[in-house]
Amino acid sequence: MTQKDLQIFVNGTVNYFKQLTDSGAQMDVPFLKKPGETVALDITGVIGISGVKKGIIYFTASSDMLRDVVKTILGTENPDLASIVDIAGEIANTIAGNAREAFGADFMISIPLVVEGPPKNIRIPNEVPVFVIPIRWKDHRSFLVVGIQ
């Protein structure tokens, strides 16, 4: 994955949160995930990538952040757990799907898989560098993790 490819996902993340709230989100400097290092918060939405690129993309966040996102979208004070879980998959799906604008229609994305807790079963090919994009939105931190060829 090139620097230009990484920028596509940074831009997609910025765009998602800009649509959500006027203030948008801040991206910290992306870093390479170390082998064996787990980058996971409370809830993780995972998208498998196939076609012209292969690998995975996942968005991981605290349940507090996801609750705030749901509250912002729906205007409800007490979102249910199903909605909080669902939005993790939807954010991952939206950022991955938007990347097709740059990569083209052969950048195939799976339906989201949502995992609560550390995603132990996510397999990223060893030869693929895995980039972590830290995201700050309001007082919350989350990560977009991109491991594609």
Add this chain to the structure above:
Amino acid sequence: MKLLIVDDSNIIRKAIQKYLAEFGLEIVGEAGDGRTALTLFRETSPDVVTMDITMPEMDGLETLSEMRKISDSPKIIIVTALKDKATALDALQKGASGFLAKPFTEAQLKEEIGRAIGRAS
């Protein structure tokens, strides 16, 4: 006018309901996959459908094609994260009445549906 909402995300279905609450559309059904959407399409004869693409069971483009075999009349608006031009063109060729990329705002949704049904948003 009757509205059918099709998306595998319950948040998106709820958001569409909320954004269109005052838009004069009666929600006659919701589906989280293409097969359920087809059943509801036959049962409820909607005038407007919002249709996601990436869904389990049957994706939105195939569901769109199947719906068009049943009827040309309803306005079917694709609402998807797949933002590339080829997908938009494919959807229009399969009979979509409009195309809206996620993430979307309330104003963008109303504008796209308003355009499809010939009403100012």
